[in-house]
Amino acid sequence: MVKGRVAVITGIPGAGKSTVLNELKRIAGKIGKGIRVVNFGTEMVKIAEQKSGVLHRDEIRHKPIPFQNQLQTEAAKEIAKMTGEGSIVIVDTHMMVRTESGYWAGLPSHVITELKPDLFILIEADPEEIFKRRSTDKTRMRDKVLMSDIREEIEFSRAFAATCGTLTGAPVKIVRNPAGRQVEAAEEILKLL
Amino acid sequence: MVKGRVAVITGIPGAGKSTVLNELKRIAGKIGKGIRVVNFGTEMVKIAEQKSGVLHRDEIRHKPIPFQNQLQTEAAKEIAKMTGEGSIVIVDTHMMVRTESGYWAGLPSHVITELKPDLFILIEADPEEIFKRRSTDKTRMRDKVLMSDIREEIEFSRAFAATCGTLTGAPVKIVRNPAGRQVEAAEEILKLL
């Protein structure tokens, strides 16, 4: 990928996004590939702090939706500016966020318009694999894990991604991350960058 | 949901949208929750009457598409105005309409732009359940019911909903409505409002 461009990396919980991202940073460092990984949520918190002294992600989540949308737009603008510095910017974020009130687009049109991504990556694993990872993940204090929920999340993530692809004209790439294959997944992503 | 906001409720034929909506109105009335349920098609007919003396839904369906789109836009504007009155507006409509000429978005971008929904609800049931309901529904004079068609309709409704979610930034909530559980479905929706 040409320097100064933006790749978005997403994956539902249990798909192994963090693992792949860590591998990606490690390999890129080793081979001297200039990438900059930015966490979208962290950028939002930074802007919230500057604007109004909000300090935690959880505080943002309890603010009115228009405020949150405004934060998203500003975070997208800030990240888009980073491409001016010539590096490849990797945005660590969500294609879809599942909450009690439904599936939220992680990349709604007001974000896409500012961020102008050049590539959308969906890190995926088999529903059975995701089920196993979620079931053994003690840190997340999840609700009961259901296979049908996992399948639905994968389906919705893809549908949201297709919309992103139509709105921007950028490709949607599915990167498979089966158990123990995070190095291969990271290498596959590196080839695209 | 904050008063003065819009929730869209949709469901394919046989998902039980009307049953859940009736339950929703009943419970909301009982507990004194201020909601206003508006049928999108009825609003279109009202506007058509005022504009040009068109009286029936079937007449609208035979008008040119640009005329129908214009009606949709104006109906969306009228409904959006109702939110100014402070109540929660529930819009009873379709996420997707199946006709001989294909799947039509019930909430195309020209409607969404004016309506600005804060929540999209898809009432869903198992394809087998929908099949049973459609097969025994004598009033609708349907064509032969096929399980594959039902699955396709559910899939397309979700894909249309994901687009709505990206365009607006509002969440897409799936509310399950299995046989005999319309009260639970209505209560789940009430909690979101």
Next chain:
Amino acid sequence: MVKGRVAVITGIPGAGKSTVLNELKRIAGKIGKGIRVVNFGTEMVKIAEQKSGVLHRDEIRHKPIPFQNQLQTEAAKEIAKMTGEGSIVIVDTHMMVRTESGYWAGLPSHVITELKPDLFILIEADPEEIFKRRSTDKTRMRDKVLMSDIREEIEFSRAFAATCGTLTGAPVKIVRNPAGRQVEAAEEILKLL
């Protein structure tokens, strides 16, 4: 369909789009139905030639993305002009293009905005049928064919199509093309035009 309008016809490799299009042209000719079939890629090449002496599709594919997007926009504008001539314009193109860098929308928003299609047709066949057609297609020098890939392509094509339907308000029609039924498929399309 009213003269002066645009129908887009798409299908993944192996769905039988070319076969159906040929049948469509043959039948339309026989019954004297005025349709004009335009290949979107060919229009892009024509414009590329006029602009910069680019001669082959493969050359275009190696140009920077913004250049390709510009070509797409101009091709869409040219095709939209053809509707002024009163005929029904059939655009032969892709809903989704699979490459190493991911799934690309064949009809991204910058194309849709100019082309303003009135109908999106997805020619589909069973994954098993597509598998068989791809496996025996010697001319395309394909990679190994996987059933899971075919299912994924069908799913993404539908998701992209749903976005197109929401953005334009035009219907998405699935036309089934099982083995040996291309005449029926073409006749089904003709009825829509």
